[in-house]
Amino acid sequence: MGSSNSIVSDPSSLESQYDFIIVGAGAGGCVLANKLSEDPSVSVLLIEAGKSHLKEIKAKIPMTFPQLLGGPCDWNYETTPQTHVHNRTFGWPRGKILGGSTSINAMMHHQCAPSDFDEWEADAPGWSYETLRPYFKSSEKYTPHPKHSDVDMSYRGTEGPWQVTNPPRVPVCDECLESCKAVGIPYIPDFNTPNGTLGCSHMQGFIDPKGQRSSAATAYLEPALSRPNLTVVTMTMVTQLLFFPQSSSPKVKGVELARTPAPGKMPSPQRWTVDARNEVILAGGTINTPQTLLLSGIGPSEQLKKFNIPVVKDLPAVGKNLADHVMSGSVAYRAAPGTSIDYLTTFWGSFIPLIRWLLTGKSILGGLVPPGAAFVRSDDPTLPYSSKASPDIVAKDATSGKNAPDLELIYAPLSFLTSNDNKAPGTNVVAVLAALLRPKSKGTITLASTDPFDKPLIDPNYFSDPNDIEVLAKGVRLCLRIPRTEPLVKKLRIRESNSDKTDVFWLGEQDPDTVTNEDIREWILNNCATLFHPVGTARMGSSQETSVVDASLRVHGVANLRIVDASILPNQLSGHSTAPLIAISGRAADIIKSEYTDKFKGL
Template sequence: MGSSYSKTYVSDPTVFATKVDVDASATQKKEDALKEYTSYDYIIIGAGAAGCVLASRLSEDPNVTVLLIEAGGGHEAQLFSRIPIAFSKIFRTAADWTYFTTPQSNMSNRSLYWPRGKMVGGSTSINAMMYQHCSPSDFDEWAKLGAKGWGYKDMAPFFRKTEKFTPHVLYPDVKPEERGDSGLWQTTYSHCMPICTKFIEAAKEVGVPYNPDINTPRGSLGVTKFVTFIDTKGQRSSAATAYLPPSVIGRPNLTIAIETITTKVLFDLISSTPRAIGVELSKNEISARFRASARREVIISAGAVNTPQLLNLSGIGAKEDLKRFGIAVVQDLPAVGKNLFDHLACAVTFRAKAGTSLDYMAHPIKSLFAVVQWLVAGTGPATSNVGEAALFVRGTDTSIPLTSKGSVEETSSKVIDTTSGTDAPDLELICAPMAFLDHGLKQPPPGSNCLTIAPTHLRPLSVGNITLANASPFQKPLIDANYFADPNDIEVMALGVRLALRIARASSLQPMLSLPSTSKTAYDSQNDDIFWPGDADPDTIPDAELEKWIRDHAETLYHPIGTARIGTDEQTSVVGPDLKVHGVDGLRVVDASVFPSQISGHPTATVISVAEKAVEVILKT
């Protein structure tokens, strides 16, 4: 095969598994399974953020064999994954699961689009590249909820371990000694437009303190320029590029199977405790079935949507639900698919002056110079993360003018404090130097220059679920996010929108914006105006119209978690603190689905750190 690095992904199941009769039993004695099927020490399902880490770390031992299974394809040929600003061009392609929620009754009955990565690297290969540790109290809350060993003091070393941070001359207040410098995953400061720098100044002007580094034990409150997982060459540093470079893929003890669906986990049910002994695989609904066995463990890292689906298909879940679909019950765990939390964001679009935005990057001709600059030097506007700056505040903070309707104290006291601690936020406002409409799939009117400020509710009370549509592994599961079921959630989101309007009217931003001389107050849902409520007056905008606009326009920020949560109670959790599925041997879950509660920021760094910590747990137990 030439170079030891020449091995690549495999898509032919006959290479990595054993063909079986489709009617073969899903359970059998362990010794028979190990004898009959192609076997590995570890089988990892899902090559997303966590799966890439696990495969890389576990295969470091040359005496251990690892099979990593990915439903999508490789990432190398995905140019738009490499170019930071172009990530939304991957949406609704073959590299995206292209999920939709069920109609959301509290959001004008809309079915919301959920992009999820269907390629090596998972959503780290298709989403924006915000790098954030979130709040220390988020993880201390996990420990209080039953995730012993997952508090902040336990997680902090793994945040440092994962990261290779490159300091930037423009941000001297960041202390390199507080950041990781020897990890596999590259982080740094990428392109920032002057209008986003002015956003930071405007936020400070209205009372939001500056926070030079939101990734320290001091937490994330304040306004900041985002650190990104973009490397020094101006390219995305995904879980795939960081943890599965050619040198790792070339390991003889690691097999990476792509374009392969895991249809179920196989179990030995002869013993009193079920034991995972392997997996069943297929290319598609009509092709042959294949099996591979696991001598040590099966690890599910398929994400907050696919993990509960696969658990249910394998007979692990609420017994009433499984029986309804004719699925034999292996373990009755009613919490599978429950505890679904997500972050919603509302893109408030403002009129920017010519030359201040990056909207021209959507034009194939106008963006040509910037693309060439990226190709040649790895610099310039194409390295923008889109979300370039952000602020994090508490909805109950009376020192910040979240609204001017009535007294600030009176209005803020109406919302419930859902934060994980006194130094943790429940609101984020993301700043992007362009329009970001319908996940970047919709363009503003020709010639527009836009600034987007997107309020995001970080600690919602509304909880949803993932359930099976039927017993087919090729049918997408039902996603009911149950958005805005709790009225507090929309109250907090409305505070965020009003704060966005006030920041846009601060003197620091005014020279770069073109706000109308007469503010609009009426929201016309029939004739959608992308500049409403950006043109509205924060002092007079009616509550009812603002809430109607939020229900009509809020979209996911791509952060679903919790559907196989860590805990000690088998009625309310799915895995224990060791990430082993309750009541089942040889089966763990490692991905965002194990989060006990929603964190107050962007989850990618947490998922990768959870996976790094999980490797340590796996090797010790």
Template sequence: MIHTDVFAKLLGVLEAIQARSATPTRLSLGAAASVVALTIVLRYLTAKQPKLITDYAKVARKVNDNGAEVDEWDFIIVGGGTAGCVLASRLSEDPNLRVLLIEAGGSSKDIGISKIPVAFAKLMRTQWDYNFYTEPQQHAGNKKKYWPRAKLLGGCSAMNAMMAQYGAPSDFDEWALISGDQSWSWNNFSKYIRKFEKYTPDSRFPHVDPLLRGANGPVEIKYSPHIWPGAQAFVEASINVGIPFSPDFCTTKGTKGTNKAMMYIDSKSTRVTTESAYLTDDVLARPNLKVVTHARVSKVLFDISDGTPRATGVEFASKSHMDKVGPEFRARATKEVIVCGGTIHSPQILMLSGIGPAAQLSRHNIPIVLDAPSVGANLMDHPSVNLRFREKTGTTFHHLTPHSLNSTRLLIRDLLRYKLWGTGPLASNVGESVAFFRSDDQALFPPAEYNNNLEDANSGPDAPDIEIIMCAGAVRAHTIPLGPKFQAYQMIVILLRPTSKGSLFLKSADPWDDPLMDPSYLETKHDVDVLVRGIRAAIKIAHTAPMTSVTDVDAIHHPELDHHISSLSDAELADIVRDRVETLYHPVGTCSMGAGGVVDSELRVKGTQGLRVCDASVFPKLVSGHPTGAVIATAEKLADIIKAHYA
């Protein structure tokens, strides 16, 4: 370990360099490099020892320790994802409740790139990603589709694009109708959104009413300090084609429309996750909360002596870098087990525990605890299609993947801007502006030109079913840049209310085997038709002022670009949809609420005692937008339900 006086000298050097950078004198390249290097060293030296547990004997007992007393907890939370971190923090606020949180991954606080907004895709296809692939999609070219899901505390809030938009109010009214419980309606549920929010007003966006937003919650929300000129041009062009300006997507005033997107970032433009917001050092210091990492729960344990299965605990283990599974540990829950594994792992854990479709459990020789046919059913996702256009102003984020001496110089400049002031392209999530609209909007799709026989799959008349995200760069297959030859931007066309539904199945009884995921993309004609309309709208926006100053129309014949598609027929666009469709990373529904679902309106697994599920898998329908906020609010709501029950 480095000596204290050496540390002090390093700190003094960094402070001197940073002080000099505050003057009008521009930093030299060498000084910039020194700042970055010293910052990395100091960050390592000042990092506090983690309060996370990998010695499982501190919280549980080995399964084969005959006669050993099993550690008891009031609540065991299975999965430290977006919802799990919220519940662990809120439930442990009561010092009389002992809470154990078990997470398969580690902390995102240790991963520098996870904190930088523009770098979110750098976590994909890494050890921090489950790297799922779907089953071959019968209606989408028979291709397997890549599904990134974060293997980290905070879950996908640590890896997504940080879009702070929650859907339409009528989405939650629909949940209330399906669940038979008005506490899920927008008027009642939205208080939990305001509870977690800490919105920072921005003078550049005076249309946002701070009185309608939360101000004291743990999750910071604000606009990025960086605005790419193309993002502003997109908003203005969207207005010019007939999409209204939205003052705030997150209130009843602005569900449909176009504007910049708010982000889950703090005052330093650092990503905010549910780990960073809810599992602070003070929270982790609570003696009644323990957080286990790098451990996978293999099953929930039950007592079935009185006929109704009661959850009594869990078994879990870890896997070494050599792919060797370690010993199984067992922990007991005296009150409840709450499964927060996400849309993929929550149904898998239930089925491995004996709760699921009886035929499927029998196929894998899993003892049936409860025949629950809905477990793994109702799988829904937001399908998307990427469109790429050449950009002629030279202002995209092309240089952030350096390919020349000049682009490397620009990258170093922007790294320094971000480190010192939290500004520049690194403070952006790439997709800075968005548009939400309906496929039956006659201003965009005149009846004389478009067939209006599309099924209305929306939750209400003010809910959109199409979203377009404008991106300051273009990639292939989620993460692969187009290359150094030219600058390009990308529009992501998203179907918000698909009518296609899929299922999730077990591959085997081995908890380390990924389940089989089949979202059944584009099974219905409706889904293809709406995406085709979304593409038509994107083309119109790309060729409407002021986007005409951004789009290079002379690149019409480039094979990696889409300038030519404006001349294609609907049938040809439908072929493009089937060929290119990908996930927008929003799977939901595999443990859904509702009369025919898995959980009731208080998220209790039907037919059991002491077992709940809390994550996006309980959503009975997709929200018309981005689900992270709805997941956080759902966890806040459940925390209140549980506290009231055990008060």
């Protein structure tokens, strides 16, 4: 499915006006482009800074996604030095390709906890879980898997465009689940139901029956590419918003465009403009959307004045409220022969699986890097957080509700080190890590300069709230207990006398009853990394002081401007963000259609 016919890469070939202009072809932008162009009388322009995904083979093979990070399909962002993390900086990959980050991500399919959405309702009516539930369901085409017959199909969508399934089992995932159960984490057949997500299970992936990634681009854009009323332009960046000059209050007229510079090349000074008859919808993601707003004069006035940017609308919350999921770093374990899939990282190790994937799609390369997970609460008294070495860690509850987690435990049968300071520990590794799902620490995106090609300053302010490292340290304690529990322990080769704190296997080879909380905190500070889910920098809410968009996703006080991407999330989700964003964008499209009934004739 899909053709490149309606994808152009030359901004000079565009018309001067479209009904809707969408900036960014990620999770938000692709869903909107599809739904708004369903009516043939409505013209839609989708602008993407990166290239087309159609010929990017590594974006199709699920297991090769790490090879896309750091390359031309990645914005290659980096945080500022983090004061509370030994001044370390952190690489922050973000997709720069049709599909956005959904074309380079790890494809873990998770609808998060129902109360994550319910807690928005008070300040952003209409976004409860029950309102979003039909969108979760209608977006997906879940293909049942014979080994997962316990998934209750009444909760799952089977008619949607977005392919979801249980990927092939990889070594050790059954043992990981059994050991989770052995320490007291209940098994649930499916993380993605209204009953909530607490428990351990196999991870579902947005992968199609042919073993290929199902991204926002393959699911939503490709089926719409033949529509003459949809134009997709790649390798083109929106540099700023344009406003009607005579308007008494700010009103967006269109966008200014530039060619995306080739890697290592200077940007061209050439610019184009395109107008929107109805509105511009920003969907550039948590980092780029606030940057575009700030460059256009929408944001905290003191920051705009500092850069001599004329203030179009003083909105103090632009770029604030940045919340990311920080993960502990991988607790690495030496694995018994045949247990790990690290061999896939070598040319010859991946050769046969690649041939098999190319010929049949049925290959380990069509699986998920992390095949399973557990979502738990750090205040669960039934879980083994205690240790003889140190007093019990006391952390405040930051969850979205009683039935929601604040920790995710992820395991993978391979070296899974994403920390840019660390080298992968080699072959035959099983990695277990904890992720902090509900950080209290909040950071900022601010301008580094007025040059749209300069990266903005990203400061997630990790661990500025001391509660966060306490919760994460509890998660790491489970990462030490679970692998020492049967049956997983039998698949590992844990040595008991490792005193070299610089060794990647050091923490996993400590006795959980003698390693101290201090040791664990210090290890986290040296090993933690992003789990790639930054949100919140243009948050939704009712107040112009604390939020950027209203419950209809319109920017406060600026006409013809809306935002539909991860930046609008009021709080961090307790899980992975793609499925919620696909559902949110589906509802956003319906809101837009209901506001332009003269244009959308009941579609």
